[in-house]
Amino acid sequence: MGGPFRPFDLGECHALEREIGLPLPPAYRSFLEAAGGRRLEYSVHLPACEPEPFHSFNDLYQLGRDGAGEYGWSTLLGEYRRSRDGWLAENVSLTGLLPIARNGGSDTLFLDLNPATHGQLHAFVHAIAWPGYVGNHVFTKVADNFDAYLDGLFIDPEMAEDAWADVADSDPSDLWRRTVEEWLNRELPNWRTEAWAVAP
Numbered sequence: 001m002g003g004p005f006r007p008f009d010l011g012e013c014h015a016l017e018r019e020i021g022l023p024l025p026p027a028y029r030s031f032l033e034a035a036g037g038r039r040l041e042y043s044v045h046l047p048a049c050e051p052e053p054f055h056s057f058n059d060l061y062q063l064g065r066d067g068a069g070e071y072g073w074s075t076l077l078g079e080y081r082r083s084r085d086g087w088l089a090e091n092v093s094l095t096g097l098l099p100i101a102r103n104g105g106s107d108t109l110f111l112d113l114n115p116a117t118h119g120q121l122h123a124f125v126h127a128i129a130w131p132g133y134v135g136n137h138v139f140t141k142v143a144d145n146f147d148a149y150l151d152g153l154f155i156d157p158e159m160a161e162d163a164w165a166d167v168a169d170s171d172p173s174d175l176w177r178r179t180v181e182e183w184l185n186r187e188l189p190n191w192r193t194e195a196w197a198v199a200p
Helices: 010-020 026-034 076-083 087-091 146-152 157-167 175-187
Strands: 097-102 108-112 121-125 138-143
Touching: 010 076, 026 146, 076 097, 138 146, 157 175
Parallel strands: none
Antiparallel strands: 097 108, 108 121, 121 138
């Protein structure tokens, strides 16, 4: 997880649930309590998005208000309110869906709070009119629950290569370089054998 981090605020959790009129699933609430961070640099496999099946919803929305004391961008309540209007709401039924994360292309990850499908995760992925990308907008189920979503996350090889390229020329004692190395060692034990990790 990457920051900024914030402590769990039970009052803000209740305010969110009151406005939506539905409770948060226990697994997601536990995640907010344990890891109130902003970045999660992992990908998930979405078969419905071939030929571009790997997607990262790495910008997590946070519980509570932003630095200006508002329910602004990237806050759960602010994003929920904004999601009720606009193009996406006109084309996809968002009833009972709470947006919880997005990526740089504004693809969005939703948590389903509807009683019959409570806890499921869904994603909306925008089409890109370019060979090798998703040709049509896709709305697809991602996981049965938030724990299953976390279990399915992995490091995309391109993401690993980019992360290492950012620190490869740093001094071996550099704190951020050591952090990236620990991350790669844990998630991709054989990463040092990759061509991009071998020193020229």
